[in-house]
Amino acid sequence: MTDCYIYDHVRTPRGRGRPDGALHEVAPIDLASGVLRAVRDRNGLDTSLVDDVVLGCVMPVGEQGHDIARVAVLCADYAETVAGVQINRFCASGLEATNMAAAQVMSGQSDMVIGGGVESMSRVPIGSDGGAWHTNPEVAFKTYFAPQGIGADLIATKWGFFRDDVDAYAVQSQRRAAQAWAEGRFARSIAPVTDVLGDTLLATDEHMRPATDMQSLGALKPAFTSLGEDCGYDAVAKLRYPEVDAIRHVHTGGNSSGIVDGAAAVLLGSKEAGIAAGLKARARIRAFASIGSEPCIMLTGPEKVTRKVLKRAGMTVDDIDLFELNEAFASVVLLFQKLLEIDNDKLNVNGGAIAMGHPLGATGAMILGTVLDELERRDLNTALVTLCVGAGMGTATIIERV
Amino acid sequence: MGGVTHAVGADGVGILTVDLPQGLDALDAATSGTVAAAIDALLGDQAVRGIVIHFPTASEQAGGADAGAVAAELRAVTDAAARRKAALARVSVLQSALRRLETGGKPAAAAIGASLSGGAFEVALACHRRVVADDAALRLGMPRVSEARIPSGGATQRLVRMAGAIAALKLLHGGSLTAADAQAAKLVDEIVPADAVLARATAWVQSAGAEAAVRAWDTKTFRLPGADPRTHHGGGQFAVANALQRKATGGRSPAADAVQQLAYQACLVPMDVGLRLESKYAARLLIDAAAH
Numbered sequence: 001m002t003d004c005y006i007y008d009h010v011r012t013p014r015g016r017g018r019p020d021g022a023l024h025e026v027a028p029i030d031l032a033s034g035v036l037r038a039v040r041d042r043n044g045l046d047t048s049l050v051d052d053v054v055l056g057c058v059m060p061v062g063e064q065g066h067d068i069a070r071v072a073v074l075c076a077d078y079a080e081t082v083a084g085v086q087i088n089r090f091c092a093s094g095l096e097a098t099n100m101a102a103a104q105v106m107s108g109q110s111d112m113v114i115g116g117g118v119e120s121m122s123r124v125p126i127g128s129d130g131g132a133w134h135t136n137p138e139v140a141f142k143t144y145f146a147p148q149g150i151g152a153d154l155i156a157t158k159w160g161f162f163r164d165d166v167d168a169y170a171v172q173s174q175r176r177a178a179q180a181w182a183e184g185r186f187a188r189s190i191a192p193v194t195d196v197l198g199d200t201l202l203a204t205d206e207h208m209r210p211a212t213d214m215q216s217l218g219a220l221k222p223a224f225t226s227l228g229e230d231c232g233y234d235a236v237a238k239l240r241y242p243e244v245d246a247i248r249h250v251h252t253g254g255n256s257s258g259i260v261d262g263a264a265a266v267l268l269g270s271k272e273a274g275i276a277a278g279l280k281a282r283a284r285i286r287a288f289a290s291i292g293s294e295p296c297i298m299l300t301g302p303e304k305v306t307r308k309v310l311k312r313a314g315m316t317v318d319d320i321d322l323f324e325l326n327e328a329f330a331s332v333v334l335l336f337q338k339l340l341e342i343d344n345d346k347l348n349v350n351g352g353a354i355a356m357g358h359p360l361g362a363t364g365a366m367i368l369g370t371v372l373d374e375l376e377r378r379d380l381n382t383a384l385v386t387l388c389v390g391a392g393m394g395t396a397t398i399i400e401r402v
Numbered sequence: 403m404g405g406v407t408h409a410v411g412a413d414g415v416g417i418l419t420v421d422l423p424q425g426l427d428a429l430d431a432a433t434s435g436t437v438a439a440a441i442d443a444l445l446g447d448q449a450v451r452g453i454v455i456h457f458p459t460a461s462e463q464a465g466g467a468d469a470g471a472v473a474a475e476l477r478a479v480t481d482a483a484a485r486r487k488a489a490l491a492r493v494s495v496l497q498s499a500l501r502r503l504e505t506g507g508k509p510a511a512a513a514i515g516a517s518l519s520g521g522a523f524e525v526a527l528a529c530h531r532r533v534v535a536d537d538a539a540l541r542l543g544m545p546r547v548s549e550a551r552i553p554s555g556g557a558t559q560r561l562v563r564m565a566g567a568i569a570a571l572k573l574l575h576g577g578s579l580t581a582a583d584a585q586a587a588k589l590v591d592e593i594v595p596a597d598a599v600l601a602r603a604t605a606w607v608q609s610a611g612a613e614a615a616v617r618a619w620d621t622k623t624f625r626l627p628g629a630d631p632r633t634h635h636g637g638g639q640f641a642v643a644n645a646l647q648r649k650a651t652g653g654r655s656p657a658a659d660a661v662q663q664l665a666y667q668a669c670l671v672p673m674d675v676g677l678r679l680e681s682k683y684a685a686r687l688l689i690d691a692a693a694h
């Protein structure tokens with residue numbers, strides 16, 4: 001098997017995913033081609049060396065439709081020979097895209113590939129793609145479909161995380177993100193987004209609220225009570241989990257991942273490809289995996305896929321220096337931490353999607369980059385990146401510095 | 403009098419009177435066969451240029467009347483393929499006659515003098531126009547779905563295409579509407595004094611042109627009313643309707659599940675495909691009942 005190395009990564013700052021967000025005026029194709037241009041320009045990359053661009057995108061319809069990866073390649077003025085493919089593993093799409101890109105290299109079928117992702121949640125909102133899972137009655141019934149927020153509240157109920165627990169986690173996310181920004185820990189990887197005049201539209205993550213404390217969070221209303229009670233989803237969840245009496249709705253807009261716009265790109269290749277392009281490898285992809293988990297609760301995949309990928313790599317939890325788990329909802333992280341007994345100082349050390357937002361298709365690639373930057377800053381070696389995934393899945397990647 | 407009778411007036415309007423106080427059950431082969439034969443007779447009669455189906459009395463179907471008996475009959479058919487065929491034939495008698503009425507080129511109006519539920523309402527839904535008596539006590543709707551049966555006279559398809567899936571599902575799971583609410587839901591065209599129902603329906607048929615004998619869903623310009631599961635908003639509405647169905651049924655009603663699925667399919671396929679699916683689901687429920 002060929003080793004696959006990470007040569008570089010860039011991401012946009014994340015804009016609030018609303019019509020008043022800073023990136024709303026930017027079409028998703030421009031977010032995607034923007035990070036492709038950035039990764040080319042900062043590495044002086046001869047793009048004819050790139051075989052393929054794999055981009056995650058979770059709502060690949062409308063202006064994110066038509067294989068946005070290939071169209072972004074064209075818009076970024078890459079060599080015409082660079083192919084592009086869009087993939088969807090829901091919330092882990094960005095990481096899955098880098099895994100699939102790495103797989104091309106590891107299998108010896110490509111030399112240099114870009115993985116990444118894009119999502120403009122302000123322009124192509126969640127749910128835009130329809131799909132059988134929630135709308136087709138037989139499918140919804142068979143899978144006990146309930147939205148993610150219900151799964152998050154179900155996790156909190158089942159494993160005994162209370163409102164104070166999830167809020168405390170959210171405060172920590174905000175505090176860590178604020179500190180990371182203040183100390184410039186993200187600076188190396190951020191490609192600011194500019195407008196048509198060339199002025200900077202956004203250079204920092206817009207969703208953050210550094211002043212967040214327990215009191216301000218405590219005042220927020222649970223976001224999923226009505227979905228649970230009025231729309232019937234608590235009943236669906238209880239049919240699947242009869243041992244749960246009443247679902248405690250503890251998640252709010254303050255302890256759930258933010259709705260944001262953004263894109264990311266990770267430059268991957270074989271050792272030889274790096275030499276040919278005059279690049280220095282920063283890390284090696286050591287192992288990756290995906291797994292299925294129970295779809296109704298939906299968000300318990302990260303622990304399972306972490307065990308799977310560790311086993312595949314012949315490693316244990318203790319061999320990992322830093323963990324990065326997407327903060328889809330606070331309870332997802334608390335459960336992961338509890339089940340795998342992970343030290344709080346090793347997990348999401350620079351905050352995550354609760355503070356900075358979760359641009360669905362891009363997040364996996366973003367946090368892979370974040371943790372690589374942090375490994376370098378701390379001079380540590382190994383990191384495990386994972387995300388919970390819609391319909392009950394988990395995806396994970398282990399990287400190690402070289 | 404009473405029962406199912408038909409006659410043709412000098413004006414060329416065929417009057418089919420459906421006077422079934424015990425209700426019309428699409429699974430009742432004898433009565434459904436009589437209604438079907440009368441429809442076919444009027445459609446085939448050169449002298450008939452339009453049809454009024456008159457419901458002078460209330461015809462309310464209690465859920466599940468015959469399903470057990472039909473299942474027992476099917477049990478006697480031991481060959482699986484033959485059993486499927488027999489079940490399909492059984493559930494299709496009324497539905498196929500109503501589709502012939504709907505597409506037969508002769509304008510048909512329902513003159514509804516009293517409450518209808520179940521099969522009789524399905525007959526009325528297949529007409530090109532519904533004229534209803536102004537009576538506050540009158541109700542139009544469907545019986546609760548019960549174990550082995552779902553509406554099989556086309557209601558799962560017509561209600562969705564007329565009123566939209568969410569409103570249709572409320573009726574299909576066992577709901578009814580006043581005449582005024584049914585009119586607001588686009589299920590009723592006209593509300594007139596009780597003694598004028600037959601005359602108004604007849605007058606409409608007399609003046610109706612050929613275009614009046616075509617349902618919207620059989621034209622190229624048809625636009626589905628209400629929730630469309632292919633859209634962002636409609637998909638969300640469907641998802642919630644699915645969850646609320648779970649809350650109401652606890653996942654214990656295959657018939658309620660079939661109704662939900664047929665309402666979904668009704669949004670996505672042409673009428674004839676939807677009707678075929680309705681028959682198949684109805685037949686499958688009977689076959690499953692026969693297996694127990």
Ligand SMILES: CC(C)(COP(=O)(O)OP(=O)(O)OC[C@H]1O[C@@H](n2cnc3c(N)ncnc32)[C@H](O)[C@@H]1OP(=O)(O)O)[C@@H](O)C(=O)NCCC(=O)NCCS
Pocket residue numbers: 091148149209212213216217220223251252253254255256257258259328329358360
């Ligand atoms: C939870 C969720 C529904 C909240 O949506 P929302 O209500 O639109 O969120 P908002 O950002 O408007 O926050 C709600 C309120 O909390 C306030 N708020 C949010 N974070 C806050 C914070 N840290 N401190 C103080 N107030 C805060 C907002 O100001 C807002 O108040 P307002 O209603 O007075 O304006 C949404 O964020 C969500 O769905 N997140 C998960 C996304 C998802 O499912 N991703 C894919 C699967 S992981």
